[in-house]
Amino acid sequence: MTEVTSGPRTSGWQPRSGMPQYADRPRFDVEKVRADFPILSREIDGHPLVYLDSANTSQKPRPVLDTLTSFYEGHNANVARAVHTLGTEATEAYEGARAKIARFVGANAPGEIVFTKNSSEAMNLVAYSFGHQGADVDPRFRLGPGDEVVISEMEHHSNIVPWQLLCQRTGATLRWFGITDEGRLDTSALDELVNERTKIVSYVLQSNILGTINPTSAIVARAHEVGALVMLDASQAVPHGPVDVVDLGVDFLAFTGHKMCGPTGIGVLWGRAELLDAMPPFLGGGEMIETVRMEGSTFAPAPARFEAGTPPIAQAVGLGAAVDYLTSLGMDAVRWHEKEITAYALDALTEIPGLTIFGPAVPVGRGGTISFALDGVHPHDVGQVLDAEGVAVRVGHGCARPTCARFGVPAVTRASFYLYTTTEEIDALVRGIGSVRKLFG
Known part of the structure; x- marks a missing residue:
């Protein structure tokens, strides 16, 4: 697991310029993909829906x-x-x-x-x-x-x-x-x-x-x-x-x-x-x-x-x-997109003070699911604050209680990505965690 105890405050978070690009990366137009998913146009309490719970269930495209x-x-x-x-x-x-x-x-x-x-x-x-x-x-x-x-x-x-x-x-x-x-x-x-x-x-x-x-x-x-x-x-x-x-x-x-x-x-x-x-x-x-x-x-x-x-x-x-x-999208293209999103998310989350990531700290031999804990804040509180800003994540033991026990925590917050996830949604997650930290001191 990766624990971060210092770094810039999330209130000063600046979105990165973009994901790393690879010469052999298959073409993948995430905005075109998102247009196929009607639910992604929803708002939650006045905020655009940021759906980061695809490991729980994915959204469904129009076809x-x-x-x-x-x-x-x-x-x-x-x-x-x-x-x-x-x-x-x-x-x-x-x-x-x-x-x-x-x-x-x-x-x-x-x-x-x-x-x-x-x-x-x-x-x-x-x-x-x-x-x-x-x-x-x-x-x-x-x-x-x-x-x-x-x-x-x-x-x-x-x-x-x-x-x-x-x-x-x-x-x-x-x-x-x-x-x-x-x-x-x-x-x-x-x-x-x-x-x-x-x-x-x-x-x-x-x-x-x-x-x-x-x-x-x-x-x-x-x-x-x-x-x-x-x-x-x-x-x-x-x-x-x-x-x-x-x-x-x-x-x-x-x-x-x-x-x-x-x-x-x-x-x-x-x-x-x-x-x-x-x-x-x-x-x-x-x-x-x-x-x-x-x-x-x-x-x-x-x-x-x-x-x-x-x-x-x-x-x-x-x-x-x-x-x-x-x-039709190509599963190689889906895999590359998620790898880049995961790398972007790991980079962003590891800068947040007091946030511990459970699982591989690098986007090698890992998929687009990141579980974490925030010092002094219960995952259910994290999830509720994020939801108020339109960010949907999963909280709890994730039907994997022995894994949580292995790392000494009763529950985690889990953000999971899919073919429709964007870097802007990762930025929204990080801003939301900043709101959690501000609210809980």
């Missing part, structure tokens, strides 16, 4: 909003259940979205994409697959006393609690990577932590609270060496830059639509096809079956076996539109 409206107005029907025109159109739109998302993350086939209601459900789905008993259970998913599950200390609660429950249910042991003082994943004991008893390693690709982008190659290689599977929580990674599941070499990857310009209520589990085919169903109901008799049932192949009941149809179609929108 996504229009797609949702068009679907409900002209094509609304249930999927995979009807031969009428509307049913066919809805099914084609739903499965078309699956194909778009598969291409977006480099999946080998659309059938490797399972729709869930969010990334939490996707991770619960995988955790549920472990610990089943019986001769017909794939040995990779058998879990019991003596077996181990490895996560990390910087996880979102969605990648902690399901594994805790699994270990309580099966008698397996939960272990975890620690966090260094700089906010990086501590892999110094990798070979001891991931060993022949490990069944799965599940950890975050980009931290939702520290912004840290975690390494993958050495961890994946070690896990596969000992026969363990690897799952990544990519909820904060897929929206912000290119992600290719084949290049990563992992077995499962989870992300959510509402953080990547898509609707709420839609998440994605990507899994290697042969693993999905070996996993038991997560929920029972309509459309996940092959045959049903009173004596027993057989189940459809993946992904249908994991999509019981009426799925989030419009939400999936909306997520497909979000993928189209992001693809």
